[in-house]
Amino acid sequence: MTKATSANAPAAGAPETDAQDTAQAGLVTPVMRALKLLRYVADGGSTANLSDVGRRIGVNRVTVMRLVETLQYEGVLEPLPHGGHRLGLGFLTLAASALAGEDHLATARRVLTRVTSETGLSSYLTVLDGAQVRYLLCETPALPLVSNIRAGSRVTAHLTAPGRSLLAHLGTERRRALLGPEPLAAATAQSARTYAALDAQLARDREAGCAWSQDGFEAGIDACAAAVLDAHGRPLAALSVAGPRALVGTDSVTRERTARVVKSGAVDLAVLLADAPAFLAAAERA
Template sequence: MAADGANQGLERAASVLDAITRCGPSRVADIVTETGLGQSTVSRLLTSLEMLDYVVRDPESGTYRLGLIFLAMAGAALNEQSVFRHARQPGQHLAASLGLGVNVAIRRGGELYYLSNFEGALAPKSFTLMGHRSPLHSTALGKCLLAELSGDERRALLPDLEPFTVHTIVDHERLDEAVASVHRSGYSTEREELALGRSCVAAPIRNSEGDIVAAISISGPLSALDLTTRESEIAQRAIEVADSISTAMGYLGPRASTQHPHRA
């Protein structure tokens, strides 16, 4: 019983931290709404988490935000990611040379996780995407990450394709076509499928076995990326950098990975 109670306490504390992560600085009432926990339970958990420096309370607004201790945790977690280590410098150079945004992401279950993002002068952000999650079907990164799965596996993983804009792919037949194009051309595109006014081109990153383990994208406002006239140019840059990262991770090309055929 004690062990069950401890587990329940950990799960509740994790749900509080997750709510603050997703929503940003939050009041007790906000966290109650997000987690479904009682107010007294949330207040008690926040007091304990504050004592451990996991959260910090703003005395003026009464909101709670994540503590700086998570910076050390995030840094340690990122440095253990081989993809992050190999992609960080090429990603920085690519963003600087194009003036656009460059993102690197991996798949965890039915979502993509951003490992890093770099902003060029034409695609500034007031926040970092690092650690954020996004849907797979409505992003160029996600389409690359889904390219390692069969159609049946994609349908099992994502039974419902949520619409985010009028341009979002919401049926699996169209998603199959988008994923198939990754195998044909070596890259994927996204035009206003996740957010209006934004577009993106991504290419897959492979490990030494030839498996797609991550993807790198070039993104920005429609006017800055200008895929109508620059798709081929932008795609070639994404593929070149993705290939260089894959090579650094031990990928030797299709001949070296014939035992791991890619499944459309």
């Protein structure tokens, strides 16, 4: 992190924060600073040391102090007994009111739209349905359709990247109960036919935080998926992207960027779909 040069001066990293903000025509810099502070607090950051907060979000200490005072006055932040702040009831009720007025799947689609925009790939929301995954939502870029997967499609779970990302967060006995006896179903030569092979594959998926598939279900189609987990680490759904290898890319930098977007989208969906019963009820109606 860069250090502030003085209490009233912008942080040394200002070229990528305040200076950059003001260069964006039409953007309101104080609002952007307030949102940076709110994201910092929402992610668990402490406001006990305002100088440290300023260094972390690229805003000078005096501005941070004024932001905290203003947001606290408006009920968006509230002080903690032993120092620092948390999101206030004013913010939480505003967010709750906004979510209450939206259908869970409509809210989820907004995340898929963003993921497709950032990756240029088709994005999908799936849920586990017995031994299969069911595709609830699909967002596609303005490209010729390359996959046979549509909203409503059902595929044996362990044959797809989203299915593997969900199975990776189930216990061994649950997986076996769902998938049945060996040999396991296969779609390509890469498909795991034994539980030993599948368990090893799922262990790698868990470690990576996402599941990659190369020609795993459809020839020429690569996919990346991450599980959407509830507060107890149980899989609610999976977010995935898929596309032809030429578009997905084969270099590590491109794939890491794609995986980062997918994992970030899964985290956002975990927050938006936190009301699991309502989400699952919406999924049943889809």
